[in-house]
Amino acid sequence: MLAVRLYYIISSAIQVLSAEVRDSSRPRKLLDQVRDVLRVKHYSYRTEQTYVYWIRRFILFHDKRHPIEMGAAEVTAFLTHLAVDEQVAAATQNQALSAIAFLYRFVLQQKCEVRSMIEKTA
Numbered sequence: 001m002l003a004v005r006l007y008y009i010i011s012s013a014i015q016v017l018s019a020e021v022r023d024s025s026r027p028r029k030l031l032d033q034v035r036d037v038l039r040v041k042h043y044s045y046r047t048e049q050t051y052v053y054w055i056r057r058f059i060l061f062h063d064k065r066h067p068i069e070m071g072a073a074e075v076t077a078f079l080t081h082l083a084v085d086e087q088v089a090a091a092t093q094n095q096a097l098s099a100i101a102f103l104y105r106f107v108l109q110q111k112c113e114v115r116s117m118i119e120k121t122a
Contacts, residue, residue, distance in 0.1 A: 008045045030066070030107070031056065037106050054099035067100075068108055075100055 028036070031052055038048045055067075061078050062070060075097070082088045082096060104110045 005045075030059075034103060034107050038102075041106070050095065051099040051102055054096040055103050058096070058100055058103075067103060068110070 034052055034055060035048060038051060043051075058075075058078050059065065059067065061081065062074055065074075078100075079093050079097060082093055
């Protein structure tokens with residue numbers, strides 16, 4: 001447990017230092033932006049890992065399209081795929097949905113209508 005926390009602190013410090021050195025004209029990668037926001041909001045390291053995992057799966061499911069180009073229909077398709085094809089539990093779907101909602105609300109700063117669209121279709 002101590003080793004995980006130490007790793008988390010060291011990796012955060014390294015990212016801050018590398019961000020200062022990095023050329024500011026080049027935008028950060030999306031998953032790095034997700035990690036930054038999660039750390040600023042003091043989410044746990046395990047939550048960070050889980051959210052990045054689900055966001056990555058969401059992007060790969062839609063053939064590496066950027067989430068800003070997608071909406072509630074794509075989120076619904078991904079969650080349906082999880083339920084029907086992969087037969088995951090409802091809690092797992094909720095976890096994936098929370099990660100995607102976090103992405104849209106806090107990272108992309110778009111109005112998050114994902115939950116309301118899915119509740120209407122259920």
